[in-house]
Amino acid sequence: MSNLALGSTDLNTTMTWCCQPLGKEELSAADSEKIAAMFKALSDPVRLRLFSRIAARPGGEACVCDIQDVGVSQPTVSHHLRKLREAGLLESERRASWVYYCVAPGVLAAMAGLLSQTS
Amino acid sequence: MSNLALGSTDLNTTMTWCCQPLGKEELSAADSEKIAAMFKALSDPVRLRLFSRIAARPGGEACVCDIQDVGVSQPTVSHHLRKLREAGLLESERRASWVYYCVAPGVLAAMAGLLSQTS
DNA sequence: CAAATGATTTGATGACTGTCAACATAGAGG
DNA sequence: CCTCTATGTTGACAGTCATCAAATCATTTG
Numbered sequence A, B: 001m002s003n004l005a006l007g008s009t010d011l012n013t014t015m016t017w018c019c020q021p022l023g024k025e026e027l028s029a030a031d032s033e034k035i036a037a038m039f040k041a042l043s044d045p046v047r048l049r050l051f052s053r054i055a056a057r058p059g060g061e062a063c064v065c066d067i068q069d070v071g072v073s074q075p076t077v078s079h080h081l082r083k084l085r086e087a088g089l090l091e092s093e094r095r096a097s098w099v100y101y102c103v104a105p106g107v108l109a110a111m112a113g114l115l116s117q118t119s
Numbered sequence C: 001c002a003a004a005t006g007a008t009t010t011g012a013t014g015a016c017t018g019t020c021a022a023c024a025t026a027g028a029g030g
Numbered sequence D: 001c002c003t004c005t006a007t008g009t010t011g012a013c014a015g016t017c018a019t020c021a022a023a024t025c026a027t028t029t030g
Helices: A011-017 A029-041 A045-055 A074-086 A107-114 B011-017 B029-041 B045-056 B074-086 B107-114
Strands: A061-063 A090-095 A098-103 B061-063 B090-095 B098-103
Touching (some): A045 B029, A074 A090, B074 B090
8 A cells, every 4th residue: 555645535526526505506415425524524623723734834735743733642643634634635745754744735615615605 | 491593602703703714824722623613513414414405595594394304313303403503503493383494694604714715 | 774753553442423212392273 | 172293302322533552664864
């Protein structure tokens, strides 16, 4: 199994099709599963904070060592970063000793589109 | 305890202060708790579907009986609607025999603001 | 190679959550 | 008052999750 640019789930493909605002038309059962998974990834305070720390970084990327002081152990930080990556919200890349995480392209726009107003 | 226009949590007050985009500056521990609770409310497929059904309704409101066929039992629907209300995303009002739910004002805009792009 | 540093994985545990059946409440209409 | 319909509440249970300690993997450096 590769360890570079570790793959995300199919959420990026999700982005390309389900960007209809939530209030535009009723969600199908299948779509609601995928979108709920996205929100779920951001439904934990620690994960949300990690995500924000990365997103707020100039360049939109950060080394784990730069963001891991969020009040939980380092393995727990790693666990949350993995969840965010598996949800398609982050991507990771190893450079020498360090692993860098960045916000997956298009993710913020897709989520904002889901919540945009219709009226 | 009153049963009309059942009160929501302090999430509507949350909306008024924490609308800085996630990627603008790092979230504080306190803010991340409140915002995560918001995402958590939408992190379940059934809840997301109920929310979408209500939001997609002309007028932005729906009677429980109109939206409860989402594949789970009626008590479970009631349980999820309560969660959404407690999270500040929905408001409810009884009219005769029926209870109507509507999207809390400002909620969609606040969440969209959180996810808006900075660059 | 050996030691040190940065990060992930594994295993265990306590807490939380979605679900349903059964019961309770509220209003409408006989 | 009684019954019927529409919702909400309680209690129980199985599954999921966040967390940490310990072990492991990856890279750099002595």
